[in-house]
Amino acid sequence: MTLNLKHHGAITGVTGSCHELTIGNQGILVDCGLFQGSDSQGRASASELAIEFPIDHIQALVVTHVHIDHVGRIPYLLAAGFEGPILCSEPSARLLPAMLEDALKIGFTRDHELIERVLGLISERTRAIPYNQWQPVFEDGDTALSIRLQRAGHILGSAYVECDARSGNARERIVFSGDLGAPGTPLIPSPEPPQACDRLILESTYGDRDHEHRDDRRHQLRTVIEQALDDGGTVLIPAFSLGRTQELLYELETLFHDNHGEPWRDLEIVVDSPLAANFTDLYRQLKPFWDEEALERVHAGRHPLSFEQLTVIDTHEDHVRAVDYLNDTGRPCVVLAGSGMCDGGRIVNYLKAMLGQPRNDVVFVGYQAEGTPGRDILRYGPRGGWVELDDERYTINAGIHQLSGFSAHAGRSDLLRFVNGIHPAPKEIRLVHGDPPAKEALASQLRDQTSARVTIPSR
Ligand SMILES: [Zn+2]
Structure with missing residues (x-):
């Protein structure tokens, strides 16, 4: 299967999450977030936040949760001509407009009419999907992709994304973790690991340490x-x-x-x-x-x-x-x-x-x-x-x-428990969304504990 993964953000640090999964000629984005701190490398003005990668083949944007480093570039994605739906959980669909309205006022424009138009467009495109239910995203000849959202325990509405990719007789299950929460986060049910997965794209914010109880x-x-x-x-x-x-x-x-x-x-x-x-x-x-x-x-x-x-x-x-x-x-x-x-x-x-x-x-x-x-x-x-x-x-x-x-993020042991709960074990784990020492530390633990090929993508 010609399956391609690209990471447009959250590679060198923890912000600007944006990952692309392409099968054949069509693809999806998972998150489209703002860069912050030194990740932003001075990228602050509208022209510098513009989407710099091709999106003609992108059929949908899947939002794991509505933190600004995961959704802040959505207005720029629309400005770049993206016409597909924005898929997210029901709570995320409720929280997204408030988050983006604030982001637009601060960073995008002071023009109220323009803000209203952008928000209207985002609401029109947003499709809330229930947790734990498969949703077809695209089908093109013998190539198809479905997704399913599962609770990630990070903030209300947060989800990890299971992707079921099909091409002819070949099938592959890809999971994007989004931000995983720590068990016991108030108000929010704790995440359960996915049943199966061939490739896992895993956050590693606290890959090198644990939190107190x-x-x-x-x-x-x-x-x-x-x-x-x-x-x-x-x-x-x-x-x-x-x-x-x-x-x-x-x-x-x-x-x-x-x-x-x-x-x-x-x-x-x-x-x-x-x-x-x-x-x-x-x-x-x-x-x-x-x-x-x-x-x-x-x-x-x-x-x-x-x-x-x-x-x-x-x-x-x-x-x-x-x-x-x-x-x-x-x-x-x-x-x-x-x-x-x-x-x-x-x-x-x-x-x-x-x-x-x-x-x-x-x-x-x-x-x-x-x-x-x-x-x-x-x-x-x-x-x-x-x-x-x-x-x-x-x-x-x-x-x-x-x-x-x-911390609203899983600690090292939580991340390892998440991975070790997947049967059969993933063949590949890609570590994103972490500072280099956290990624390195988690990679070495995962190499010890699983049979997966653990990689740290640089692009
Ligand atoms: Zn987050």
């Missing part, structure tokens, strides 16, 4: 907040507006439910992001896709994503006021704001105002890509170094913490 991480979050608030001040948590914010709210609701002393009695949680608030609303509407534990809480009368200590800040004026107020008063407060890697968004204003004072703390809960301010704060902050934000240096006297157990 989920109970530990809740305990860690509690400890870090209690310590941080001992001297007053603000705890800043840079968080992706989609996924991580809702997970954190879920864990914070648990902590409020279980703890009634200081600082919990008077503590306020602020979500300073209209986008995160919007996604939190959508998460609430998508309850049928929550896991059992979350639904049990709902039945018990609890509100995992909308508790009384939670305040949402919407307008820019209120945001500016909140930064000033918290900075002036030192009132204990936990602020969740994006972006998760501190390379933009409202978190930057908090950091500028608060990094200089030891009573404040920054708690990282997610991966910080090379070249982002988040990575620099994490690296240089604990030694009293500085970080550059909007071309200015800010000295870091605030406490800096990292909670690895909050």
Whole structure:
């Protein structure tokens, strides 16, 4: 079978996911995401984000989940003339417009009419497909491709993609992992490995390490907040507006439910992001896709994503006021704001105002890509170094913490369990979506544990 795999992104790092599967003369793309941090190599303007590879033969775009590094280039794909459907899970179809509207406003254009047109086009093209059901994508003579989405446990709506390729009598099963979640991610059922697969395209973000257990991480979050608030001040948590914010709210609701002393009695949680608030609303509407534990809480009368200590800040004026107020008063407060890697968004204003004072703390809960301010704060902050934000240096006297157990990504053991659960074992595993050391470490483990040919594609 003339089957071809190409990787247009997430090769040198973890962003810009875009993979192509071609059988004969037709193909699909899996994800079409933005590059961030040093992956972007200065690619920021519209012309530099334009799709630079041929797409005439692409019949469909399959979206694994709606994080911006997996969907952010969809407007550019449409601009390049892509006319096929956008296939994704039902929750992803609900979440996609909100994510792209935000991305369009920031990076694409300020022209509201154009934004509306692009969003209209994306809605028209989006086809929600149920989990665990085969869907034909194309058939051309004796060549055909069907796909099936399975839960990936990463964020609500996330999926890995099973592809059934047929050419004459030859058949091949290809699986794209997308981003795999860690077991025990709040609100979301854990991923199960695929039944069978000939080739696996596997993410490797944490291919070289494991996360702490989920109970530990809740305990860690509690400890870090209690310590941080001992001297007053603000705890800043840079968080992706989609996924991580809702997970954190879920864990914070648990902590409020279980703890009634200081600082919990008077503590306020602020979500300073209209986008995160919007996604939190959508998460609430998508309850049928929550896991059992979350639904049990709902039945018990609890509100995992909308508790009384939670305040949402919407307008820019209120945001500016909140930064000033918290900075002036030192009132204990936990602020969740994006972006998760501190390379933009409202978190930057908090950091500028608060990094200089030891009573404040920054708690990282997610991966910080090379070249982002988040990575620099994490690296240089604990030694009293500085970080550059909007071309200015800010000295870091605030406490800096990292909670690895909050990753929305599978750790090394989870990835190995996923692969070892596939029978018969894949013949080839391609590692993508990871920094080089993570990929190398995972490759060597996989070579030890499986019979698969493990490769690290460079294009
Ligand atoms: Zn993701």
